[in-house]
Amino acid sequence: MTEPLRLGIAGLGTVGVGVVRILRRNAEMIAARAGRPVEIVAVSARERARDRGVALTGYDWEDDAVALARRDDIDVYVELMGGSDGPAKASVEAALDSGKDVVTANKALLAIHGLDLAGRAEAAGRTIRFEAAVAGGIPVMKALTEGLAGNEITRIMGVMNGTCNYILTRMESAGLPYEAVFEEANALGYLEADPTLDVGGIDAAHKLTLLAAVGFGARVPFEAVQIEGIERVSIEDIEAAARMGYRVKLLGVAQMTGRGLEARMSPCLVPANSPLGELDGATNMVVLEGDAVGQIVLQGAGAGEGPTASAVLSDIVDLARGLRVPTYGAPTKSLGELRTAAAASPAPYYLRMRLEDRPGALARIATALGECGVSIDRMRQTGHDDISAPVLIVTHKASAADLQAALEAFKSTGVLIGEPVALRIEDV
Numbered sequence: 361m362t363e364p365l366r367l368g369i370a371g372l373g374t375v376g377v378g379v380v381r382i383l384r385r386n387a388e389m390i391a392a393r394a395g396r397p398v399e400i401v402a403v404s405a406r407e408r409a410r411d412r413g414v415a416l417t418g419y420d421w422e423d424d425a426v427a428l429a430r431r432d433d434i435d436v437y438v439e440l441m442g443g444s445d446g447p448a449k450a451s452v453e454a455a456l457d458s459g460k461d462v463v464t465a466n467k468a469l470l471a472i473h474g475l476d477l478a479g480r481a482e483a484a485g486r487t488i489r490f491e492a493a494v495a496g497g498i499p500v501m502k503a504l505t506e507g508l509a510g511n512e513i514t515r516i517m518g519v520m521n522g523t524c525n526y527i528l529t530r531m532e533s534a535g536l537p538y539e540a541v542f543e544e545a546n547a548l549g550y551l552e553a554d555p556t557l558d559v560g561g562i563d564a565a566h567k568l569t570l571l572a573a574v575g576f577g578a579r580v581p582f583e584a585v586q587i588e589g590i591e592r593v594s595i596e597d598i599e600a601a602a603r604m605g606y607r608v609k610l611l612g613v614a615q616m617t618g619r620g621l622e623a624r625m626s627p628c629l630v631p632a633n634s635p636l637g638e639l640d641g642a643t644n645m646v647v648l649e650g651d652a653v654g655q656i657v658l659q660g661a662g663a664g665e666g667p668t669a670s671a672v673l674s675d676i677v678d679l680a681r682g683l684r685v686p687t688y689g690a691p692t693k694s695l696g697e698l699r700t701a702a703a704a705s706p707a708p709y710y711l712r713m714r715l716e717d718r719p720g721a722l723a724r725i726a727t728a729l730g731e732c733g734v735s736i737d738r739m740r741q742t743g744h745d746d747i748s749a750p751v752l753i754v755t756h757k758a759s760a761a762d763l764q765a766a767l768e769a770f771k772s773t774g775v776l777i778g779e780p781v782a783l784r785i786e787d788v
């Protein structure tokens with residue numbers, strides 16, 4: 361009989377338990393596809409006695425993930441604990457140094473230490489696979505490293521945090537403010553233990569860092585991504601954007617420009633009738649553009665037990681088959697150094713502001729825009745009260761610097777009430 365692929369799994373939470381369940385449920389099918397059985401040898405987590413709804417009989421127990429990673433009787437170390445440092449990092453290093461391949465769902469670890477760890481893997485003749493770390497069950501890393509291997513990737517876009525997409529779409533459908541929907545998402549168990557990872561855009565930016573590095577074959581530091589979360593997106597903007605034919609999304613965009621890599625994760629407007637605009641609830645979508653293939657759109661569950669464990673199994677089966685794709689799809693020495701573009705490329709912007717309701721107020725704003733080189737495409741004034749008038753403006757393409765100058769200039773018009781809101785409109 362063919363030698364089994366032997367696994368050590370650290371982390372028995374949502375994803376770890378999912379992996380155990382799939383391996384039990386689909387053992388024969390997986391063995392047939394992998395050409396050999398896939399067996400769990402040993403596991404580790406914080407609490408041994410906890411009832412996880414799945415039996416762990418037949419597996420050795422290790423209290424210490426590093427000790428698990430070093431065991432001689434495992435071939436692949438599966439890290440499903442989480443955290444960018446601490447035991448996750450120490451155990452992955454131990455696994456690589458002792459000659460194991462690694463499978464992980466840990467985007468925080470890889471976005472920050474991935475390049476160092478990939479170098480370590482190469483030195484040991486091993487690899488790190490992380491399909492589950494980026495858009496959960498969507499096979500996007502496989503698409504990039506295998507399906508699109510012949511393409512120069514020109515742009516990567518997507519909604520990569522299900523929690524944020526749930527919050528934004530629920531705000532719109534229920535007409536509820538951010539704070540109320542944040543509490544709902546919390547009650548539903550959607551939020552990470554540290555919710556700022558989700559709503560602050562950090563989790564999604566971790567994923568974009570990895571996509572950009574693999575897609576562009578480059579060393580992309582996490583700091584290259586400009587990040588803005590959804591905490592300040594208001595129900596007023598969601599409703600006003602809808603009236604103008606747009607939806608608000610926490611959108612990741614990474615593209616190579618003449619000025620270097622442009623990578624940002626921020627709330628943007630996208631056309632309501634585009635695939636990204638129509639994406640509801642906790643679903644993820646990744647849009648990949650290649651010079652040969654054109655645009656492809658991948659959609660599915662970015663989180664949850666089944667979908668995330670499904671992605672972990674995809675990496676495990678590849679390793680069982682002997683397919684050892686380099687961590688970043690190419691050896692680290694071939695990854696280019698990138699310049700980071702200082703500013704976002706020009707785009708149309710959505711502006712919402714409240715003006716004093718008196719003659720010439722709108723004209724002053726229009727003049728300020730014009731003087732800063734920002735041209736108006738559409739404008740709408742709705743529902744003014746006795747003293748103020750809400751104004752919505754969609755601009756033609758403008759540079760970030762010109763837009764910023766216009767927002768500054770608004771302050772000296774003497775007609776602005778409160779702060780104006782500006783959101784980029786992305787060409788998807």
Ligand SMILES: NC(=O)C1=CN([C@@H]2O[C@H](COP(=O)(O)OP(=O)(O)OC[C@H]3O[C@@H](n4cnc5c(N)ncnc54)[C@H](O)[C@@H]3O)[C@@H](O)[C@H]2O)C=CC1
Pocket residue numbers: 370371372373374375376404405406407425440441442443446447465466467468492493496662663664665668
């Ligand atoms: N839950 C999801 O839908 C998704 C999770 N991921 C990633 O998968 C990984 C695991 O996530 P979940 O299963 O949701 O987490 P979880 O919180 O449900 O489970 C974590 C497990 O790791 C163990 N653990 C944590 N720290 C430990 C330590 N210091 N020593 C030993 N064991 C430790 C815990 O005891 C627990 O069994 C994380 O990196 C997460 O970002 C990625 C995509 C989706």
Ligand SMILES: N[C@@H](CC=O)C(=O)O
Pocket residue numbers: 496520521522523524550551552558563662663664
């Ligand atoms: N918190 C993440 C979970 C998976 O990465 C999300 O909401 O998408």
Ligand code: NA
Pocket residue numbers: 491492493494495496497498499500501671
């Ligand atoms: Na994935």
